[in-house]
Amino acid sequence: MGLLEGKVALITGGSRGQGRAHAVTCAREGADVVIFDLATPAVDVAYKLATPDDHAETVRQVQALGRRILAIEGDVRGQSTLDKAVAQTIAELGSIDILIANAGIWTQGNFWELTERQWDEMIGVNLTGVWKSAKAVAPHMIERTSGSIVITSSANGLEPGDRYAHYVSAKHGVIGLMKNIALELAPYGIRCNAISPGAIKTPMTDHQAAWDMFAGHDNGTEEDMIQGGYHYNALRGRTFLDPQAIADTALYLNSKLADNVTGVTIPVDGGHLLMPG
Numbered sequence: 001m002g003l004l005e006g007k008v009a010l011i012t013g014g015s016r017g018q019g020r021a022h023a024v025t026c027a028r029e030g031a032d033v034v035i036f037d038l039a040t041p042a043v044d045v046a047y048k049l050a051t052p053d054d055h056a057e058t059v060r061q062v063q064a065l066g067r068r069i070l071a072i073e074g075d076v077r078g079q080s081t082l083d084k085a086v087a088q089t090i091a092e093l094g095s096i097d098i099l100i101a102n103a104g105i106w107t108q109g110n111f112w113e114l115t116e117r118q119w120d121e122m123i124g125v126n127l128t129g130v131w132k133s134a135k136a137v138a139p140h141m142i143e144r145t146s147g148s149i150v151i152t153s154s155a156n157g158l159e160p161g162d163r164y165a166h167y168v169s170a171k172h173g174v175i176g177l178m179k180n181i182a183l184e185l186a187p188y189g190i191r192c193n194a195i196s197p198g199a200i201k202t203p204m205t206d207h208q209a210a211w212d213m214f215a216g217h218d219n220g221t222e223e224d225m226i227q228g229g230y231h232y233n234a235l236r237g238r239t240f241l242d243p244q245a246i247a248d249t250a251l252y253l254n255s256k257l258a259d260n261v262t263g264v265t266i267p268v269d270g271g272h273l274l275m276p277g
């Protein structure tokens with residue numbers, strides 16, 4: 001018997017990276033899954049966003065575990081698309097018990113050099129997109145007086161970062177949003193929590209701009225980045241974390257094990273936040 005037996009989990013940005021780890025973990029623990037992700041690149045980032053092949057691979061992995069999955073293409077900035085995805089999920093899978101608001105983007109630039117477009121895209125996806133995702137599922141969860149929402153923030157929801165004030169603002173913002181959602185939904189027995197991942201190995205960190213940032217210099221290589229990653233993890237000999245570390249924490253938060261836990265942020269960062277400088 002899995003920890004999420006008979007549940008239905010909606011995962012934004014579920015096609016790859018941490019989102020895929022969430023999808024496969026939920027399925028392994030007995031849940032049916034809905035992934036909601038972009039079909040075509042809709043924002044301007046220095047790396048590729050999910051492709052139809054990514055959606056298909058997550059579908060394959062969930063189905064291999066014997067669970068049902070819906071793969072819905074959409075942008076978390078679109079309320080009507082999210083609302084339709086929720087309606088489709090309830091019609092086809094019966095309910096939504098879990099929302100993992102994981103979709104996100106990352107770009108860099110000194111705050112005085114960011115364009116309005118970069119700022120708006122970041123806040124639109126990483127903050128407003130989380131609000132819209134939670135807004136889409138809330139009426140259904142309230143009606144059933146049951147549900148769990150997990151929001152993916154970041155270590156940068158708790159500390160500043162290297163030339164990404166817009167990302168830091170959005171990731172701090174979702175922690176405030178999480179606390180209010182937790183407070184407003186507590187009377188209905190619905191819980192809401194956040195996870196603050198440290199440095200995680202996913203396509204978001206596997207490109208030149210990220211290699212340079214983690215390496216601490218221009219023209220960094222993947223190996224430089226991995227070496228630089230030791231500065232982001234206090235645990236001896238460890239560098240980037242596997243997405244499974246985040247999926248395991250969400251599993252705890254979404255399960256009965258955390259039935260009395262709401263309104264908290266759990267850093268999953270190998271002790272990075274403890275480190276000086």
Ligand code: NAD
Pocket residue numbers: 012013014015016017018019036037038042043049050074075076077102103104105106125129152153154155196197198199200201202203204205
């Ligand atoms: P990723 O780029 O592999 O995954 C992000 C997913 O979100 C992709 O599938 C992408 O297509 C999707 N997405 C982006 N914009 C979207 C939109 N407008 N609508 C719908 N889907 C959209 O990276 P990841 O590391 O798996 O990121 C997952 C979350 O973790 C993000 O919120 C990210 O900010 C956060 N995070 C990542 C790290 C890290 O080191 N990788 C650290 C802290 C927090």
